Amino acid sequence: MHPTHRISPGRQRRRRSHHALDAKFPGLCPVTGNLKQHHRACKASGFVRPGLTIRLPKLGIGTHEG
Helix, strand or coil: CCHHHCCCHHHHHHHHCCCCCCCCCCEECCCCCCEECCCCCCCCCCEEECCEECCECCCCECCCCC
C-alpha cells in the first residue's frame, strides 16, 4: 500500500463510529398485548399483520387465543 492511500487510525475510527447497530424496539401484539418484534409472529396468538395469522402447533405459535 502506498503512503498516499493510507488512512490514519483516527480518521478510520471516526468513519466507523456510524456503523454501530441500533437497538431493536419491540411492538405490541394487538390481539394479546404481548411484546413482539415487527414483522414477526406473536408467540401466543400467531398474529403477524391484519389478515395474516400463523398457527404452528409443533413450535407452539398461535396455539393460545387471547
